[in-house]
Amino acid sequence: MLHKIRSSLYWKLILIITSVISIIVTAIGTFSYYKSSQAIDSDVQRFSSQILKQANLNMERYLSDNEQFFRAMSGSADFMQWTKTALGDRFQLYNLMKSLEERTISPYIHYHPELLSVVLYQEGGNESVYRSSHAQDIVLAYHYSFSQMPWIKNIATLGSPYKHVELRLDYRDRSNQQLQLPVLTYVQKFRFSDKTTYLAMDISLMSLQAILNEIHLGDNGYSLIVDEAGRIITSPETSKVNTLVAERISQPMLGKDAGSFYLEETEQMVVFQSISRTNWKVVSFVPYDDLAVSIQNIRNWTIAMTLTALVVSAVLIFIISSSITRRLKELRxxxxxxxxxxxxxxxxxxxxxxxxxxxxxxxxxxxxxxxxxxxxxxxxxxxxxxxxxALQSQINAHFLYNALESINSMANIAGHDGIMNTTVALSNMLRYTSNYRDTEVTLAEEIAHVHDYMHIITLMYQDDISFQVLIEPELLDAKCLKAVLQPFVENSIKHSYEVNGGKLAIQVRVKLVEERYISIELEDDGIGMTAERLQEIQHALKQLHTEQEFIMLTRIGLLNVHYRLITFYKDEHTGVKVDRAFNQRGTKITIIYPWEQKEGLMHDSCTDR
Known part of the structure; x- marks a missing residue:
């Protein structure tokens, strides 16, 4: 076993790394788990008790005072007399509202400045509004009317007042600018002498939130109040008032008067408790870092121990593994x-x-x-x-070119247009193939070269062979490797027409594929090739050939063009494909290579010659 470890780097590394990691993780995990468990249990109990006590410190008294004051107003003689006042008797309405203010409202508002307004409203009849001057820079808009409140229909004639929380927009500051103010409205509906009367008062929830803000919840803790439906009554963020809390918060509180739970998403401890004589709950959110203050000491000890262990481990690993890494450094x-x-x-x-x-x-x-x-x-x-x-002829190109020019001149003098045109076509082909400086040409030039070749073929075979090119004008300027099309046209004539002498139609279609590749399809209606020969050529096209083998390919034009394409473009989709034509008789050759536009050339259309 010892020899196996000494002769194998694999087992050496497993033994060293496993031993070091096991020691460090075991020591840190055991100590951290033991201390953290003790601290968390203690802190959770302590903070839960503290938060619940502070959250309900003044909440019950605050709401109880508001309800008692509301009952005092609804039972006052001034209110009862107001309900009996004749329609439109403004003087009597003013006197009764003034008396209600002096006897009932003013003594209460002196100690409760959160009272914003008191409204007495009779359906289809009188309406009186008291606007508090004790709430600094907050006053009810003068165009306000209780009848405009959309939630009036929700109020039933019951023995207890209806409470409604809303982010109100009908309060103004001293400069008459609109405010967004969270307001708690107490409303009760009365029926006197077939008349329906409403008594309503608005309480600012800012004071209620101020009580919650006095609870010390750490640097990032906060509290809010929600009703039994999970709707927010008051919150540090005013915009959230009258919105629903997330289901992951409201769900654990259903059917419970008090409790706590942990939110993993936000790493917060949530503590809640019901407020007496209401269906509301005060909910406190305490960040885990603030909750577990005592854990900070444990964390510091853990970090210190971890660093010490890592330093010791690094030294040991360096000493033990130096012999192993020395040879690796030499190789490096x-x-x-x-x-x-x-x-x-x-x-x-x-x-x-x-x-x-x-x-x-x-x-x-x-x-x-x-x-x-x-x-x-x-x-x-x-x-x-x-x-x-593959591009040059076996005879002297310069000599042939001069000879063809001489023949052309003599044909021109003698008026033989056929000989002159044929000489020009042959001269063009010679000039095209003997120019070695340009390995890439445009499709227009390549097609023109094929047309020159077909001009000579037509002279030889007359109308037995037809040739057609279909190409979009915008593709004429696309780049093309020189002499890739004419060999296939020549093969079609050589292996079809020259074998059986029947008529032959050759069609070339050029199109753009996937906006990335040029596809040239050459199709004839000749005798085609046998299944064995087709399979042999398809197999040869799939093979990768070395440069030395390429010399042998020059005898096979199809493989020659295929090799030149994949060597020049070096693209996995580039190359030549061979298949039967659509009529299952002829042959279909497809050439694919990357599309690249050649600048500076314009063509109106492609003509068939």
Whole structure:
């Protein structure tokens, strides 16, 4: 077993890393778990008790005082007399409202400035409004009318007042600017002598929120009040008043008067308790970091122990693994020299484990690379020669070109247009194929070269062979590798017409595929090829050939063009495909390569010649 560990880097690393990590994690986890459990239990109990006590400190008295005052107004003689006042008797309405203010409202509002307004309203009849001057910079708008409140229909004639919370927009500041104010409205509906009368008072919830804000919940804690439906009564964020709390908060509080739970999403402890004589709950949100203050000490101790353990572990790992990494550093140095082009440097191989085998493999790789570089240099020469060989003629191009010019001149003098046009076409073909400077041309130039070839073919075979090119004008300026189309046209004539002498139709279609590739489809209606020959060629097209093998491909025009395309463009979708034509008789050749527009050339259309 000891020999196995010494001879295997795999087992050495497993033993070292497992031992170190096990010791550190076990020590830290055990200590942290023990101390954290004690601290969390203590802090949760302490903070829960504190929050619940502070949250209900003045809440019950606050709401109780409001309800008692409301009952005092509804039972006052002034209110009863007001309900009996004749319609439109403004003087009597004013005197009764003034008396209600002096006897009932003023003594109460002196100690409760949160009272904003008192409204007495009779359906289809009188309405009196008291606007408090004790609430600084807050006053009920003078165009306000109780009859405009949309929730009046929800009020039933009951023995207890109806409470409504809303973010009101009908209050103004001293400069008459509109305010968004959370307001608690007490309303009660009365029936006297077949008349329906409403008594309403508005209480600012800002004072209620101020009581909640006095609760110390840490730097980021806050409290709010919700009703039994989960609707927010008061909140530090005024915009949330009269909105629903998230279901993950309201659901745990259903059917419970008090309790607490933890929100994992926000890492908060939620503590709640019902307010007596209401269906409201005060809900406090305490960030876990504020709740577990005592855990900070444990965290500091944990960090200190972790750092100490890591330092000790790092020293031990460095000492123990230095012998292992020394050979890796040597191999790394050799790799860096290789990156700089030094393929003659070899790494020193020592040991019998995986690092030793890796060093031997890398040295062998360097030897193979050195050999491959020499082979590649030779292959590039072969490749260039093969490409040029596919384009040039076996006779002197300059001599033929001059000879054709002489023939053209004599035909022109003699008035032989046929000979002159044929000579021009042959001259154009010679000039096109003998220009080695341009390996890429436009599709328009490539198609023109094929038309020159077909002009000569037509002269030879008359109307037995028809030729058609279909291409969108905007594709005429697309780039194309030189001499990729004419070999296939020549193959169609050679292997179809020249074999059976029957009529032959050749059609070339050029289109754009996926806005990325040029597709050239050449299709004839000739005799085609046997299934065995078709399968043989398709198999050959799928093979990857080396440069040395390319010389053999020059005898097969189809494979020659395919190899030139994949060598030039180096795109996985580029190449030549062969299949039967749609009539299952002829042959269909498809050439695909990346689309690239050649600037500076414009063509109106493609003509068939």
């Amino acid at each position: 140095r050799t790799m860096r020299m290789t990156k700089l082009g030094r393929f003659d440097i070899r790494t020193q191989v020592t040991g019998i484990d995986e690092i030793g085998e890796l060093g031997e493999a890398y040295n062998h790789l360097l030897e193979r690379i050195d050999t491959s570089i020499q082979e590649l240099a030779e292959a590039r020469v072969v490749q260039q020669r093969a490409i040029l060989s």
